[in-house]
Amino acid sequence: MAGNKKVFIIYYSMYGHVQALARAAKEGIDSVEGMEGVLYQVAETLPVEVLGKMHAPPKPVDVPIIDPHIINQADAFMFGFPTRFGLMCAQMKAFFDATGSHWQNGALVGKPAGLFTSVATQGGGIETTIMTAVTQLAHHGMIFVPPGYSFGAAMFDTNTVKGGAPWGASTLAGADGSRQPSEIELAFATHQGKQLAQVTKKLTA
Ligand SMILES: Cc1cc2nc3c(=O)[nH]c(=O)nc-3n(C[C@H](O)[C@H](O)[C@H](O)COP(=O)(O)O)c2cc1C
Numbered sequence: 693m694a695g696n697k698k699v700f701i702i703y704y705s706m707y708g709h710v711q712a713l714a715r716a717a718k719e720g721i722d723s724v725e726g727m728e729g730v731l732y733q734v735a736e737t738l739p740v741e742v743l744g745k746m747h748a749p750p751k752p753v754d755v756p757i758i759d760p761h762i763i764n765q766a767d768a769f770m771f772g773f774p775t776r777f778g779l780m781c782a783q784m785k786a787f788f789d790a791t792g793s794h795w796q797n798g799a800l801v802g803k804p805a806g807l808f809t810s811v812a813t814q815g816g817g818i819e820t821t822i823m824t825a826v827t828q829l830a831h832h833g834m835i836f837v838p839p840g841y842s843f844g845a846a847m848f849d850t851n852t853v854k855g856g857a858p859w860g861a862s863t864l865a866g867a868d869g870s871r872q873p874s875e876i877e878l879a880f881a882t883h884q885g886k887q888l889a890q891v892t893k894k895l896t897a
Contacts, residue, residue, distance in 0.1 A: 693728060695726075696726055696727060696728040697726060697727050697728070697767040697768070697889075697892060697893065697896055698728055698730055698765065698766050698767050698768075699721045699727065699728070699729050699730070699766065699767065699768045699769065699770060699885070699888060699889060699892060700730050700732060700758070700763060700765075700766035700768075700769050700770075701714050701717055701718055701721070701729050701730065701731050701732065701769075701770045701772065701885075702732045702733075702734060702758050702763070702769060702770070702771050702772075702787065703731075703732070703733060703734070703770075703771065703772035703773065703784075704733065704734045704772070704773050704774070704781055704783040704784045704787075705733070705772070705774065705810075706743075706746065706748045706774060706781075707748065707749065707774075707865065707869045708749065709774065709810040709863050709865045709869075709872070709873055710772045710773060710774050710808070710809070710810045710863075711733075711752065711755075712863070712872070712873045712878065713772055713808050713810065713861050713862075713863060713873060713877070713878065713881040714731055714770070714772050714808075714881075715731070716861075716873075716878040716879070716881035716882045716885070717729065717770050717772075717806075717808065717861065717881045717882065717884060717885035717888075718730075718731055718885060719882045719885065720881070720882035720883060720884065720885025720886035720887075720888075720889065721770075721885040721886065721888065721889040723882075723886055723889075724886055724889035724890055724893060726893060727889040727892065727893055729770075729885060729889075730766075731755045732755065732756055732757070732758035733751060733752075733755050733756070733757055733758065734757070734758055734783050734784055734786070734787040735757050735758075735783070735786070735787070736751070736783060737782060737783050737786050738783075758787065760787060760790040760791050760794075761793070763791065763794065763800070764794055764797075764799040764800065766803065767803065767892055767896055768803055768804040768805060768888060768889075768891075768892040769803065769804070769805040769806070769834070770805070770806045770807070770808065770884070770885065770888060771784065771805065771806075771807050771808075771825065771828075772807070772808045772809065772810075773809060773821070773825070774809065774810045774811070774865075775809055775810070775811045775812075775816060775817040775818075775820075775821040777817070778816075778817035778820040778821060778824075779817075779820070779821060779824050779825075780809075780821060780824070780825050784825075788828045791832070794832065795831060795832055798833065800832040800833060800834050801832065801833035801834070802833060802834075802835060802895075803832075803834050803835065804834070804835045804837045804888060804891050804892050804895060805829050805834040805835065805836060805837065805888075806836075806837050806838070806839070806860055806884055806885075806887075806888040807822045807825050807826070807829075807836070807838075807859065807860045808822075808860040808861040808862060808881060808884065809821045809822055809860065809861075809862045810855070810862060810863045810864075810865055810873075811855070811862065811863075811864060811865065812864065812865050812866060812867050812869070813864065813866075813867060814853065814864060816864075818855060818857050818859070818862045819857060819859055822857070822859040822860050822862075823859060835895075837887070837888050837891050838858055838859050838860060839858065839859075839860060839861070839880075839883065839884045839887055840858045841858055842883070842887060843856060843879075843880050843883050843884075846876055846879075846880075852874075852876070854874060854876055854877055855873075855877050855880070856876070856877055856880035860884060861877065861880045861881035861883075861884045862877070863877045
């Protein structure tokens with residue numbers, strides 16, 4: 693809606709796990725009055741033949757591909773990406789590598805940003821993937837807004853296999869990608885979106 697502050701949720705998802713978290717985060721952002729989450733995918737960089745060999749399903753048609761030139765229009769960001777050997781996937785890095793003009797102009801300085809990810813297995817790189825991505829925010833002068841332990845009691849439950857860290861929302865896809873984000877992981881992403889929207893609202897008031 694016109695007049696709302698915009699949080700761009702910019703993500704890459706090969707098999708849909710990060711995408712599910714992105715949609716859940718949007719719910720949280722939209723629940724804050726005057727705030728709106730806008731979903732964008734980053735451009736694919738792999739050839740169709742390679743995607744076929746990786747059994748990647750088609751990308752959703754309802755989420756536009758982000759044009760890096762327009763991201764200065766956002767009031768805040770959430771960036772989501774699956775891990776690749778403990779770091780953000782190359783598609784997401786290619787997007788960040790196309791934001792040099794904003795860096796040159798200081799266009800993103802002071803904008804709040806949250807990060808979220810998906811891994812296959814426990815210990816697969818939730819913390820390293822998000823922590824290393826903070827470099828992208830730092831160089832742009834963005835303000836990293838981690839959820840910390842604000843999600844509450846569920847973060848202290850060690851009986852359930854689940855993602856969700858002080859660094860940001862996450863899910864475990866399983867070694868073959870068959871595990872889907874659980875209710876608690878989606879709720880975490882919604883919580884993170886809401887928290888980021890609340891912080892953004894205060895900062896931009
Ligand atoms: C080249 C490659 C490297 C990967 N490296 C890791 C890894 O280091 N740790 C891990 O837990 N999962 C790893 N994965 C699994 C992905 O993170 C998993 O497919 C992804 O989280 C699913 O998210 P998506 O459905 O949004 O694409 C890797 C996958 C690929 C293709």
